[in-house]
Amino acid sequence: MRASSPIETLSADQTAMLGRYRARWTAIRRSTEAADRDAAEEGVRLAYRAVGLEPPAHLIWCDGPVTLLREARRPSRADGPHVGSFIVGQLRRQTLAQIRSRIGRGLHAWIERQVNPVDPLVASAVDAVMQETTTESVSLLDQFRRSEPVSLTLALRALFSWREASAIGQQDLTWLGPCEYARNVLGLRDETAALSGLLQVAANAGWLQPHRQTCWLAERPALLRGDGQDRLHDAAGPALRYPDGWSVWAWKGVEVPTWIIMQPERITLAAIDEETNVQRRRCMIEIMTPRRYIALGGAARIAEDETGVLWRRIWPGTDAWAAVEVVNATPEVDGTHRHFFLQVPATMRTAREAVAWTYGLRPSAYAGLVART
Template identity: 60%
Template sequence: MRASSPIEQTAALGDYRARWRAVRRSTAPADRDSAEQGVRLAYRAAGLEPPARIVWCDGPQALAGLVVSRDDGRNLRFQLVDRLRRQIISKIEARIHRKVLAAVDSAVNPADALVTAAAEAVIRNVPEQNLSVLGQLRRTGLSLAGVLQALTAPRSFSSCAAGPHDLSWLGAYDYLREVLGLHAETEPLRGLMQLATGVGWLLPHEHTCWLAERPNLLCGDARDRLHHASGPALRYPDGWSIWAWRGVEVPRWIIEHQDRITLAAIDDQIDVQVRRCMIEIMTPERYVALGGATRVAEDETGILWRRNWLAADAWAAVEVVNATPEPDGTRRHFFLQVPANLHTPREAVAWTYGMRAEAYAHLVVRT
């Protein structure tokens, strides 16, 4: 639907931003027929013959674990996605100023921390083949063309495959096509758009294109960090999952068997970030009550608690009392985690407000 007035065009930016956010975060099963049609369109748009085989996987773990043979041909991620994008940008900039294109891209495709975090978790955890040049030569042969291909071929999963974060830029061009009427300029992107709206990951090669399902679970906290308090934060149809607490990947048992988190288990944990997640899940109040931390200072603002493991490895929290009493007259105690290099409760409380201790001391009313 082409919008004729500037007011309509501006209003449509929000609609397309919401649409493509939903596309990136979708946990619905892939529309396989539509995605396969999109593959063929995308290959043709890039000047390539459509692949003889389109193979589905139930998640990126299976996709990354594939053994690609010489019969599958060379990887085409660059030709299918990156080079095609550059070509379309050149066509678009011949029609509209690059500042307009940048503004549309910023409005329709803002940074999506949750999708980026999910993609980074996938890339971090899938098996990496990282073939050597010799390994590539075994696939391509010892011809001059084979040697050149082996020297330039992408070798890691992140450079061979494309996920939702790699295709999110298509939202801006969908807007340019439908709202500003740039149909001819964006026509080569129709296949990729169809793929992006109906598939999770793709691994394109000359003769075989592998497609992976979208996750069937994607959870985050209010700050768009991967997070789920009682189960996996990211899960694919084949069962492959990531457990995370406020953006930190943690072992499954820490989320699903929280009763096993003890002082000894916390002390045994080597990873500093995971250890702090364990204390958060146990709750700082219980951790202090069980003797996990030592009282290091007390003043009118509260009590500072600290636990040292190594010289540069410590945990601290300041215990404060709510200024407003509860209905029964009692006052709630709160534990606020703070940097371990602070020395006084006043300094710690001031830090939670983004202030220096001296400035906080001059406040008349404190909460």
């Protein structure tokens, strides 16, 4: 029997459906609805059967991934080995190989980007959850609560060791989106038939940790909030909270201690100087506001010209912060002119260079623009 020619182009209707699937899987990644436990459990059974395994004898629900981590941290012999590499890894490899045999490589890659783009908000949330990953001694979150810096090396080690033999979250299954699109819109039902269980789990639960005889599942977050740039953020409370009570406070994608959000009056020049984490230090200055930080003497005047004033603060080591102060040319109702403080790279040498940077221009190009206007 002659093989079908690979699909190389989409019709107008098929192209239009990409947006619908993108929206659907964005909603799945960000869902805060309570899990449909019956549907999720049926999906787990289907996923096990799809790789030739008997469904687990025990399905245990937890109210969040942190509770799940604690409950399933040391599975017993009766729970059996971790089987995520089969019901997720194996199914993914086999299905994608079949789909790619039917869709041109370039088109398939484009479909994946359209339906399952990088989602900064969810990535931030996942990173936050990963910080609760425990080792034999001290958890990353414990280090954070003691205001100790968490190194990238340690974070990556914990991340990868955790992912190899632990829970799989709703954000880890969004690769299913392009597969569902191929199934329902392009008609590749046989090629994607084995994914029906995982599709059901992704749409109805938050996390799962599958073992041979026991599968732990967890609820979705009860709260997930971000800013206009899709970063985990809330200026008045936790940006991420699970039903088990575990919460994360974040400012523009950076996890911060609770007090920075809930008690901003505690942010002082001394507190900022004592903070060793560069990103959190930036957050503290933003919450205090650059205007007040400079007014309190936090930064020194470096340069001034007709465009504004450049301010800078240098800490021992390699860290520095800078902002350019500019004046709004349009007067307020009372005749005064508002001053704005724009954070800029600390490498800026003049106010003109800093202001030009905020427009994405070189100083010479910005000078020409100002001269023409």
